[in-house]
Amino acid sequence: MDRAIVGISASPGIVHGPVHLLRWEVPDVPHHIIPDEEFDTEVARFRAAVERAKERLRAVRERAERHAGPEEAAIFEVQIAILEDHDLLSRVESYIHQNHGAEKAFDLVMLELRQHFGRSPVPMMRERVGDLTDVHIRVLSVLLGLPDHDPVDVPKGSNAILVTHDLTPSLTVQLDREAIAGIATDSGTRTSHVAILARSLGLPAVVGLRTATSRLRGDEYVVLDGSSGILVVNPSAAEIDAFRNRAVAEAETEAELIRAADLDAITTDGVRITIRANVDLPDEAEHAAHSGAEGVGLMRTEFLVVGRAAMPDEEEQFKAYRRVVEAFDGRPVVIRTFDVGGDKLPVGGFPQEPNPFLGWRAIRMCLDQPEMFKVQLRALMRAAQHGDVRIMLPLVVTLDEVREARRLMDEAAGELERRGVPFERAVPLGIMVETPAAVVGADAFVDDVAFFSIGTNDLVQYTLAVDRGNANLASRFTPLHPSVLRLVKRTLEVGAAHDLDVSVCGEMASQPLMAFALIGLGVRTLSVNPRSVPLVKRIVRGLSRSFAAEAAQAALAARTAEEAERQLKYRLLAAFGDAAFLRDTVR
Numbered sequence: 001m002d003r004a005i006v007g008i009s010a011s012p013g014i015v016h017g018p019v020h021l022l023r024w025e026v027p028d029v030p031h032h033i034i035p036d037e038e039f040d041t042e043v044a045r046f047r048a049a050v051e052r053a054k055e056r057l058r059a060v061r062e063r064a065e066r067h068a069g070p071e072e073a074a075i076f077e078v079q080i081a082i083l084e085d086h087d088l089l090s091r092v093e094s095y096i097h098q099n100h101g102a103e104k105a106f107d108l109v110m111l112e113l114r115q116h117f118g119r120s121p122v123p124m125m126r127e128r129v130g131d132l133t134d135v136h137i138r139v140l141s142v143l144l145g146l147p148d149h150d151p152v153d154v155p156k157g158s159n160a161i162l163v164t165h166d167l168t169p170s171l172t173v174q175l176d177r178e179a180i181a182g183i184a185t186d187s188g189t190r191t192s193h194v195a196i197l198a199r200s201l202g203l204p205a206v207v208g209l210r211t212a213t214s215r216l217r218g219d220e221y222v223v224l225d226g227s228s229g230i231l232v233v234n235p236s237a238a239e240i241d242a243f244r245n246r247a248v249a250e251a252e253t254e255a256e257l258i259r260a261a262d263l264d265a266i267t268t269d270g271v272r273i274t275i276r277a278n279v280d281l282p283d284e285a286e287h288a289a290h291s292g293a294e295g296v297g298l299m300r301t302e303f304l305v306v307g308r309a310a311m312p313d314e315e316e317q318f319k320a321y322r323r324v325v326e327a328f329d330g331r332p333v334v335i336r337t338f339d340v341g342g343d344k345l346p347v348g349g350f351p352q353e354p355n356p357f358l359g360w361r362a363i364r365m366c367l368d369q370p371e372m373f374k375v376q377l378r379a380l381m382r383a384a385q386h387g388d389v390r391i392m393l394p395l396v397v398t399l400d401e402v403r404e405a406r407r408l409m410d411e412a413a414g415e416l417e418r419r420g421v422p423f424e425r426a427v428p429l430g431i432m433v434e435t436p437a438a439v440v441g442a443d444a445f446v447d448d449v450a451f452f453s454i455g456t457n458d459l460v461q462y463t464l465a466v467d468r469g470n471a472n473l474a475s476r477f478t479p480l481h482p483s484v485l486r487l488v489k490r491t492l493e494v495g496a497a498h499d500l501d502v503s504v505c506g507e508m509a510s511q512p513l514m515a516f517a518l519i520g521l522g523v524r525t526l527s528v529n530p531r532s533v534p535l536v537k538r539i540v541r542g543l544s545r546s547f548a549a550e551a552a553q554a555a556l557a558a559r560t561a562e563e564a565e566r567q568l569k570y571r572l573l574a575a576f577g578d579a580a581f582l583r584d585t586v587r
């Protein structure tokens, strides 16, 4: 299969269909000097392009409103308003009068604006960079006569495979599930948020393909195998059949696991492991509640704001949280406060920062915007009236952050009290342990928090200094690196010494080999993506605590991630033989 492009498995499932190539990047603009007598025609050409782009935006807005609702559609309103900005239009025309072609004139103004907004100290201004970029691409595409690509523009029933360089979360939420069957991207890794979102949406996805957009022309037919991470270009009929058979086998294996999903996850020597679900979208709540999960170990809330022109208000947030809490009917629901930033870019983009993962994100951004943060805290305390809610703070590095968050919780409680709104004041507050600082200094937090949850996606990234979303570094993103395992172990020790619950909610927990290592290290609560709940429960039921502990010991003593993996793999194979549910794990 030399027509196979190999990437990273991001969301399981095998689908095939025509390629829909989406190049959502600012195109290169050739320099083109125009003579004075062409000023008028060039200005007219520019104005016509703006009108055409606005027409397209209105059509997209209407479609988004039908598919996703008025809040999601509002972002296009903002983009239309940008194209009506008098100052912007006259700056472009003034460049045209300096003999620049319309494309270059517009390109120059948009670059200036994006830079200016990106550097603004005012968050609202920085938030507009994504919209400016979208408008930049759209108008240039019209001026340069490039095809108008829109992910939402694929006709229903096309069963298309969307192939793109990098899919932003805001584009992902716009996808029409009745038109797009799978996603393939050049960039990204299993832990980048596009992959997380694809899993939540149940869309098969392969990321990290590196060259897919340059190798494909857009008129091909492909098989996308999200389980093994490959894209096969123009497959033969026999190849399609082979993939179809694999898809059937996969579905059978999954159905068998699902039949046992409600059984408890107890090891053969009687140790109970609690398996909870990660919920990324409120729409997933009901499905996750029936996955066999014993609660929610991580509800990510940032996808409430992704692709939106404005932050959701308290009422809307309260309804979203209550929906998840009610779906889980009294089982614990750990809701994480906004972890915005990094590659979770809301509100049409975000500040352009040189190092977004070391930047203004997560708890840092929330504490810097207390009024915005308190809206979320109030909604959470109100939702806590309806079940067992626990609040979790992301990316905590210092104790001050926890104390400041608690002070804001008190303020938020006071505000609800004055309004006479029912709420729960005593909501447990915990932290994500996802930086080496939080692990090494874990004992500093023990008197101030109710629990720890290890976010291995970020912990691996910050420990190994490997960008979690960079496809070129994917082979270096090794959660089984002994340094990472030691940090997990240390967190567990601090938790045990102070009687604090320690769970793991990063992607590691969803993967059989790594879940095996975590259980062996002593983790007793895992939070995994809903689809993996039956699988991880099945793994637990096939192991003894002592066997897993011995395997983890060997992995901890390894000198490299590869050696740790070998130590774990052969033991897992010994325990389960060639069980079909381990196919993508150990082979």
Ligand code: PEP
Residues within 6 Å of the ligand: 298, 300, 339, 434, 454, 455, 456, 457, 458, 459, 505, 506, 507
């Ligand atoms: C993590 O970092 O492991 C985690 C669970 O959070 P996120 O993937 O949303 O950063």
Ligand code: MG
Residues within 6 Å of the ligand: 394, 434, 455, 457, 458
């Ligand atoms: Mg994280």
